[in-house]
Structure formats: C-alpha cells, structure tokens
Amino acid sequence: MPEYDRIQCPAFKSKIMSADAAAALIPEGCNVGMSGFTGSGAPKEVPMALARRIEAQLAQGHHFKIGMWTGASTGPEIDGALAKVNGINMRLPYQSDPTSRERINQGDINYIDMHLSHVAQYVWFGFFGKLNVALIEVAGILPDGRLIPSTSVGNNKTWLDQADLVILEVNERQPLGLAGMHDVYYGTQLPPHRVPIPLVHPHDRIGEPYLRCDPAKVIAVVPTHKADRNSPFKPADADSEQIAGHLIDFFKSEVRHGRLPKSLLPLQSGVGNIANAVLAGLNNGPFENLTAFTEVMQDGMLAMLRSGKMVGASATGFSLSPEGEQDFVDNIDFYRDKIVLRPQEMSNHPELIRRLGVIAMNAMIEADIYGNVNSTHVMGSSIMNGIGGSGDFARNAYLSIFMAKSSARGGDISCIVPAVSHVDHTEHDVQILVTERGLADLRGLAPKQRARLIIDNCSAPEYRPMLQEYFERALHHSRGKHTPMLLDEALSWHARFERTGSMKVREAVAA
Structure with a gap:
C-alpha cells in the first residue's frame, strides 16, 4: 500500500479504500451530510462514485435516492452528478447547480430552502430525521485523530457529531498551510441553556483549529487529489x-x-x-x-x-x-x-x-x-x-x-x-x-x-412611468391607504411576462 503522509493516525490508515468501495457503504435511503460551501471543501470522488452506483441500479429498474444535506451550494461532482441520476430525495439548505435546480422545479427533489444559521440547530433537534452518514473532505488527519479542515467549515462540526457513520476524503490537493486558519467553536448550547458566545471582534478566535471525530464512527478514508470548483472571475460591467x-x-x-x-x-x-x-x-x-x-x-x-x-x-x-x-x-x-x-x-x-x-x-x-x-x-x-x-x-x-x-x-x-x-x-x-x-x-x-x-x-x-401610474391609482382606489395596493394588478406584471415574454405593455395590434 502506498504511503499517505496526510493520514497520520493509525486507526484511520486501516480504513483507506477507493471511492467506489466507500460509496458502496452508503445505505440506500439514508441522509448524508456532506462538506462544502460554495464549492470549496466539498468531497469530490465519493459522490461521483455514488452517482455511478445509483445509475447502475437505475439501469436495473431500481430507484436509489438519498437525503443530501450540505453547508451551502457544492459543485458538479455532488449536486450535478447526483441530480443527473435523480438520486436525491431531499435537499437542504442551499444549492446553485443547474441540474439540481431543474430537478427541484420539476418536483423531483424535495427542497428545504432555509436560513443557514438554523441548519445545525434543526439537526440537533431531529427535525430532518436522523443523519446517517457524514461525508467530509479534510486536508489531513493528525496522529491523535483530529482533522485539519479543508477550504470550508460549513456544517462539518455538526455532521461529524451527529452522524452514525463517517467517510473522510483526504484531499492532498488542499494546502497543509490551511492548518491553523480555522476556529471551530464547540461551546454552542441548545435552548434553554444558551450562554453568550465570547466573540467581540471579527478576528477573535474562540475555539479550536481542528475538527474532532470519533475514530469508531469512521468507516472509510479515501485519498483524493482534486481542486475545488472555482468560477472564473468576470470583470465588472x-x-x-x-x-x-x-x-x-x-x-x-x-x-x-x-x-x-x-x-x-x-x-x-x-x-x-x-x-x-x-x-x-x-x-x-x-x-x-x-x-x-x-x-x-x-x-x-x-x-x-x-x-x-x-x-x-x-x-x-x-x-x-x-x-x-x-x-x-x-x-x-x-x-x-x-x-x-x-x-x-x-x-x-x-x-x-x-x-x-x-x-x-x-x-x-x-x-x-x-x-x-x-x-x-x-x-x-x-x-x-x-x-x-x-x-x-x-x-x-x-x-x-x-x-x-x-x-x-x-x-x-x-x-x-x-x-x-x-x-x-x-x-x-x-x-x-x-x-x-x-x-x-x-x-x-x-x-x-x-x-x-x-x-x-x-x-x-x-x-418608471408605469410604476408611478400604478402607485397613483393605488393611492386613490385601494381600500387601505397605509400600503396602497391594487390586488387585481399587483402581480399582473409577472403574469404579463409569462404570457407575452415581457413586463412591458405592448401596443395592441389591429386585426
């Protein structure tokens, strides 16, 4: 077996395997908490392997879906690949992938669009059901089992705490210089036992530089070497x-x-x-x-x-x-x-x-x-x-x-x-x-x-003239004068766009 310098804890080395082998350990119908926030720090190999597994089962007439929870949006290796094979039953809390968006708007994926600050607390209280698997990218594993976070933290702390099983992708493409850049706060408490969070300046450090993980929950460690999903910078118009x-x-x-x-x-x-x-x-x-x-x-x-x-x-x-x-x-x-x-x-x-x-x-x-x-x-x-x-x-x-x-x-x-x-x-x-x-x-x-x-x-x-004209008529003809609104016209601009392709009022053409 090749040496993996990023995996320094003996308890984790025995669990090194391929992405396909790790994906085979993800139970059908389970909820998977994945790392990643706007494409940074997301797992990149196991989700693709899982999509291939789902596609193979779909070819045999068997529908295999998971619940997919993340920090925010991810990359095409996750949202795109799994949505393409219709492998997502429930998605939360944010997405930006075109294929995922299409599936949601077609009604194929149930989507919970929610405030990002609420996600961890909802998971603690079990509002989404049980978190079965955490699939997390890290930059390395220390000898004592602590994890060097990757280019995002997102909900990783909660996923590692709450999941029954953990799969780690150790991405050697991520710089080890990330070590020390993170501040993982473990002092959060649930109502009614809240205590003030001791942060008074944006640059304060109130937690730990590493993520904790119970080695007994780790079922697979997958070495990877793949860049984050990055979008070319467009000059401002x-x-x-x-x-x-x-x-x-x-x-x-x-x-x-x-x-x-x-x-x-x-x-x-x-x-x-x-x-x-x-x-x-x-x-x-x-x-x-x-x-x-x-x-x-x-x-x-x-x-x-x-x-x-x-x-x-x-x-x-x-x-x-x-x-x-x-x-x-x-x-x-x-x-x-x-x-x-x-x-x-x-x-x-x-x-x-x-x-x-x-x-x-x-x-x-x-x-x-x-x-x-x-x-x-x-x-x-x-x-x-x-x-x-x-x-x-x-x-x-x-x-x-x-x-x-x-x-x-x-x-x-x-x-x-x-x-x-x-x-x-x-x-x-x-x-x-x-x-x-x-x-x-x-x-x-x-x-x-x-x-x-x-x-x-x-x-x-x-x-502007259309808005001024609407507002003046609303002032005179709406029942209430506090927030004047013409109920039969308020959304007519949107209806006109769906009907004609434009919100503009086009002159009637004589027959």
Missing part, C-alpha cells in the same frame, strides 16, 4: 460599477454624518459580479482598516487584504476564481493570520451579526415599491438558488443592503415591481436598495414615502 459607486458615496455620507466610523463596520458580502465590484470600489476608496464578518471569501477580499485596506476577515469558506485560488495557495502564510474560517453556525449567527454591527450587502432578484425583497424565486414559483445566509444578515445587520440591476432579460423584466412575486425579506428588514440608477435609503420612511423614493431612485427609466 458598467452597471455593476455604477452600483458600487452609489454605495461608496453612501458610505462616505454615513461617515460624514457620524453614523459610521472611518473604518466602516464589519462587511458581509454576497457572491457575484456586483459584490466583487463593490469590494473593488472599497479597495480603491478612502476607507482604511476594514474588516469582514461574512460567509465566503472572494477574490475582492483577498485583494483588499493584499493592499492593506482590510486587516482581517472571518468567513466559513472560499468562493475564488482559479487565479484567486492560486494567489491564496502561493501566499497562504501571508493570509493565515488574516483569515479565520468558522462553522456556519458562527459565521451566520444572529447574535454575532447584531453585536458586531455588520454591514450586509446581498443580491436580489426583485424588490417592490415598498421595499419587500425576493432573492430566491423567479416569477414566484421557480427556485433560483436559495435564501442562503442573506436572511441571517439582513434581519440582524446594522445596515441591510440589497442590490440588483434595475432590469433583466434585455429590459423585458423590471427588477422593481408593484409587488414581489415571492417574499424573502420583508420591508421591515430592508434598509437600503441599490440599482445602477441610484440608491434608496428607506430608514425612517413610511410605506408611501418609500414607494416614491424607490420608484424615483431605483427603477429603470422604461418602467
């Missing part, structure tokens, strides 16, 4: 840069008015082009000694750490481009004392978000004229990805910001509508809306005041 510019101007104003310090407050940022454009704007802006308390580390935050604009960042995983990953690996000694990776029950914990006064910046699909936000569903019923951690942050942040371009599909969809087709974040949790057209600061405003500001500042020019 003009609209994204305008959104970033509006936000930078807003932050400058908040500093001038004494509502933010010159170092701002800990930043949380969603993923995507707009988020990276905002981070790039901050990197070139006037603010110094920035910090982050977020879910994922993107290229933009690595650039801020390199430039010295950001002095430290807390997250639960990475979401890097291939170039960003290479920079991280090449300079891991520089990043090790500047980045802390925590379990997502800590990175997304409402108590900590509120205590630290986080500035939360997240993407949306649409917002309505009163400030309600839909961040998950297209046309009300088709899931896009999921709520992820945006709700954890929006409800508890010092500043709750949602961003989007004012229109989509070449202008056929307005992202500012009379009423959102699905509500993830109510008007009570949304303080700032930003599009490339402008920024609406909704703090201290009543519903009718918010409506006028959102229409004037955030809507696309081609839809």
Whole structure:
C-alpha cells in the first residue's frame, strides 16, 4: 500500500479504500451530510462514485435516492452528478447547480430552502430525521485523530457529531498551510441553556483549529487529489460599477454624518459580479482598516487584504476564481493570520451579526415599491438558488443592503415591481436598495414615502412611468391607504411576462 503522509493516525490508515468501495457503504435511503460551501471543501470522488452506483441500479429498474444535506451550494461532482441520476430525495439548505435546480422545479427533489444559521440547530433537534452518514473532505488527519479542515467549515462540526457513520476524503490537493486558519467553536448550547458566545471582534478566535471525530464512527478514508470548483472571475460591467459607486458615496455620507466610523463596520458580502465590484470600489476608496464578518471569501477580499485596506476577515469558506485560488495557495502564510474560517453556525449567527454591527450587502432578484425583497424565486414559483445566509444578515445587520440591476432579460423584466412575486425579506428588514440608477435609503420612511423614493431612485427609466401610474391609482382606489395596493394588478406584471415574454405593455395590434 502506498504511503499517505496526510493520514497520520493509525486507526484511520486501516480504513483507506477507493471511492467506489466507500460509496458502496452508503445505505440506500439514508441522509448524508456532506462538506462544502460554495464549492470549496466539498468531497469530490465519493459522490461521483455514488452517482455511478445509483445509475447502475437505475439501469436495473431500481430507484436509489438519498437525503443530501450540505453547508451551502457544492459543485458538479455532488449536486450535478447526483441530480443527473435523480438520486436525491431531499435537499437542504442551499444549492446553485443547474441540474439540481431543474430537478427541484420539476418536483423531483424535495427542497428545504432555509436560513443557514438554523441548519445545525434543526439537526440537533431531529427535525430532518436522523443523519446517517457524514461525508467530509479534510486536508489531513493528525496522529491523535483530529482533522485539519479543508477550504470550508460549513456544517462539518455538526455532521461529524451527529452522524452514525463517517467517510473522510483526504484531499492532498488542499494546502497543509490551511492548518491553523480555522476556529471551530464547540461551546454552542441548545435552548434553554444558551450562554453568550465570547466573540467581540471579527478576528477573535474562540475555539479550536481542528475538527474532532470519533475514530469508531469512521468507516472509510479515501485519498483524493482534486481542486475545488472555482468560477472564473468576470470583470465588472458598467452597471455593476455604477452600483458600487452609489454605495461608496453612501458610505462616505454615513461617515460624514457620524453614523459610521472611518473604518466602516464589519462587511458581509454576497457572491457575484456586483459584490466583487463593490469590494473593488472599497479597495480603491478612502476607507482604511476594514474588516469582514461574512460567509465566503472572494477574490475582492483577498485583494483588499493584499493592499492593506482590510486587516482581517472571518468567513466559513472560499468562493475564488482559479487565479484567486492560486494567489491564496502561493501566499497562504501571508493570509493565515488574516483569515479565520468558522462553522456556519458562527459565521451566520444572529447574535454575532447584531453585536458586531455588520454591514450586509446581498443580491436580489426583485424588490417592490415598498421595499419587500425576493432573492430566491423567479416569477414566484421557480427556485433560483436559495435564501442562503442573506436572511441571517439582513434581519440582524446594522445596515441591510440589497442590490440588483434595475432590469433583466434585455429590459423585458423590471427588477422593481408593484409587488414581489415571492417574499424573502420583508420591508421591515430592508434598509437600503441599490440599482445602477441610484440608491434608496428607506430608514425612517413610511410605506408611501418609500414607494416614491424607490420608484424615483431605483427603477429603470422604461418602467418608471408605469410604476408611478400604478402607485397613483393605488393611492386613490385601494381600500387601505397605509400600503396602497391594487390586488387585481399587483402581480399582473409577472403574469404579463409569462404570457407575452415581457413586463412591458405592448401596443395592441389591429386585426
């Protein structure tokens, strides 16, 4: 047998096997907790082997499905492969794979879209049933059996604690320099025995650098050598840069008015082009000694750490481009004392978000004229990805910001509508809306005041007259005057899109 330097504990060496052999140990119909958060730190060989096993059984007329629980989204080796063979019965708590999304919207997969901070507690209380298997990628196993976490922590601590059986993928592609970057807190307690979490600064370390695992539960150890799923970095377009510019101007104003310090407050940022454009704007802006308390580390935050604009960042995983990953690996000694990776029950914990006064910046699909936000569903019923951690942050942040371009599909969809087709974040949790057209600061405003500001500042020019006309009619004809709404028209824009392919009112063509 070849030497595996990453597997130093004798109790684990005797359990080394192939991915196919490990996949054969996963019981049919069981619930599997898999590592991974936005593609980082996910198992990469055993899920593919499990998909092959399911496909072979399907060819014999036997349907084999599992319940699949993760930290957040994963990669094509997991969601894509298992969804393709229709091998997932229940999926939670977040996904972004096209094949998985299609299966969910076709009704083939039951999907629980939930706040990421709630997952661990729900598992402890058994709301999803029993966790049978934990399938976790690690960077190495120490002589005493402790595990060096990989490029994400996610729900791994809970999976290892709660699962009956454990399968470990030891990925030699992950740098051993990750050791010491993690902070795994084992002090969480269930209600009614909660105690304060002793974290008062984003860079505080309150736990342990390694994961614990009972060797008696480990049934397989699979050596691997495969990179995380990384997405190429796309340069910001003009609209994204305008959104970033509006936000930078807003932050400058908040500093001038004494509502933010010159170092701002800990930043949380969603993923995507707009988020990276905002981070790039901050990197070139006037603010110094920035910090982050977020879910994922993107290229933009690595650039801020390199430039010295950001002095430290807390997250639960990475979401890097291939170039960003290479920079991280090449300079891991520089990043090790500047980045802390925590379990997502800590990175997304409402108590900590509120205590630290986080500035939360997240993407949306649409917002309505009163400030309600839909961040998950297209046309009300088709899931896009999921709520992820945006709700954890929006409800508890010092500043709750949602961003989007004012229109989509070449202008056929307005992202500012009379009423959102699905509500993830109510008007009570949304303080700032930003599009490339402008920024609406909704703090201290009543519903009718918010409506006028959102229409004037955030809507696309081609839809602004339609929104103004709807709002004026709602003011005069709705029964209630607090939040005026025409019930038979509020969702007519979405219905028109599904009927004609555009939210625009097209002139009737004479017969």
